[in-house]
Amino acid sequence: MSVPWPVQVDIVAAFSLLGFVLVCIPLYWHLEAWNVGCVMYIFWIGTQSLFQFINAVVWRDNAINWAPAWCDITTHFSIGTSIAVCCASLVINRRLYHIANITTVSMTQTDKRRNIITDLLIGMGIPVLSIVLYWFYQGHRFDILEGVGCVEEYPNSFLAYLLFITWPIVIGLVSGTYCILTLRAFFRRRRDFSALIASNSNLTFNRYFRLMGLAAIEVLCTVPLATYNLVVDATQPIYPYRGLADLHFGFSRVNQKSAVSWRASPAVVSAMDFKRWNVIACALVFFCFFGLAEEARKHYRLALTSVAKRVGITTLGGSSGFTATGSRGAASKGMGGSSFGRVTIPTFVQRNTRARASMDSFSDGLSTNISIGGGADMLDEKAAYSPVESAAEGSSVNGSSTFLGSPISEKGVSPLETLPPVSFPPAPKRVYDPESPTRRETEPDVPASVRPHSIDMV
Structure with a gap:
């Protein structure tokens, strides 16, 4: 059962957006490692995926020229992306080759800067040059296809073969040569490979082999597909070149084609499907190599932990x-x-404390340790509040309250000091009853910790 055309457009739009998100996830740690080839790959494939998504949404069911400037930008960028993917693979293979054949363990800052500039000239300079040369074989401004959006237009001329169609084959062959030489150098210097990896602080064994695998897949796919595209174009009639005046006649026109009209040609349908799904496949392959690696999972865990802490979850x-x-x-x-x-x-604990007839019932065996001062003046004493203090021995009975010391009167003398000394055992001569109605007003109040039915905070 064939899928309806509007559903096909929605599927391509969804996968284009997914490819843009996935290919941008490893961008941060590739920037940290100064992997120019991978950064260029992310830039060109990610941006082209985003452009495909926007075009599919805007021109889902129409072919109206809503934004001419936007179409000029996206069509030229599409020309550059077709070359940039091959250049990114070439940058990666070239870097791996130099790592495998390095003669000195240490590299100077001048050497690193020179390598970065060379990689940028390959990964960014060659695609920009292809965009500039597009004007020399461009037939008219652009076309708008319903369900696809803005599409570049150039006749099947000799200049198109020379300035665009054959470039992926040449770049792919150079990249494949670097890949073969890298594998050869690796097998010849397996024992010294640890020192070679150690000379690159941002490169590990796993990342090295993932880069090699990505570059190898790009080479194996680029050269055969570019060759097939060249053969298919060669079977079409060749437009005779009679000069730029003839080639650019009616240059500003925009052809607007409905889905019924352009989908009537199987060759055009095959070309449009290959062009869009090729970009999506490149994004997914890159994510499989670098978005599911060990360092990527580590970054995912760190991001999850950071988000959890922000929302208050441990x-x-x-x-x-x-x-x-x-x-x-x-x-x-x-x-x-x-x-x-x-x-x-x-926790708040309610203690059923009953009044006892003897003063020694105020002690519950708990004490609070307090450190006062520092150095030689450090004192570690057990302080508690007790209604009874022995004047002869200078000791206090431990209490369960956290209040420290005795209340001081206005004259600076504690009321507890006026109590007569009590000996233990025998029983005191005078029994203190806190509930006695004959208690003298001059006697100190009984602390809360020994009152009947009191509540202590633990």
């Missing part, structure tokens, strides 16, 4: 969290150290 396996006492970073060992999404609140 990733699995983290050691931070809130324990049952409200202190951060003391995760329970029984939970395996995982604190994903775990939040606890402070």
Whole structure:
């Protein structure tokens, strides 16, 4: 069952957008590694994929000349992309060849700068030159095909073969020569290959072989397909060249063709399908080599962790969290150290404290350690609040309250110091009952931690 034409246009638009997104994902770390060949590949294929998506959306069901300037830009860029993919492969193969045949481990900044300039001249200079030369064999301004968008137009002339059609074959053969020499040098110097990789701080074994695989696939696909395209064009009638005046007659015209008219020619349909899906295939192949690699997965994990932290989610396996006492970073060992999404609140414990008849019932065995000062003046003492203090021994009874020290009166003397000394055991001569109605007003108030039915914060 054949797919309806509007659905085919939507599929091409969706895959073009997907190719643009996927091919741009590895751009950052290729910029870090100064891989000029890969950066050029991303620039030309990514931009052409984006242009295909926009053209498919704008001219999905019409052939109206909405934006003439846009069509001028996209048609010239399409000419440059046809050459730029081969040039990017040539840059990659050339760099791998020089790495495999390097004689010195260290490279100076001048050598690195010279290599980058040479790669830019190949990856950007040759495609720009092909765009400039397009004017010499261009028939008229451009064509608009319904469902495709803006398309470049040139007659099947001798200048087209000389200035455009044969270029991918020549560049592909040069790139293939570099690829064969690289493999030869690699097998001859396998033992010294570790030192060769070490001389390039931004290159690893896996990345080297991925670059070699990408370049090899480009060579194996470019030369046969370009040769096939040359043979097909050679079977068509050749337009006789009579000068630029004849070639550019009616140069500003724009041919607008509906889907019914241009799809009536099987050759045109085959050429348009090959042109669009070739760009999408290049984007997907590049992502398979570099978007699924180990360093790419590492960047994905870092990006996911960064996003999770921004929205307040702790990733699995983290050691931070809130324990049952409200202190951060003391995760329970029984939970395996995982604190994903775990939040606890402070615990409030209600103690059923009953009044006791003896003063020694105020101690519950808990104390608070406090460090005061520093260096030689550092004191580590157990401070607590107790209603009873022995004047003879100068010791205090531990209490469970977190209040430190005794209240001081206006004269600077604690009311607790006025209490008579108590000996333990025997029982004190005088029994202190906090609920006694005969308690003197001059006696200090009883702390909250020993009052009946009190609530202590832990």
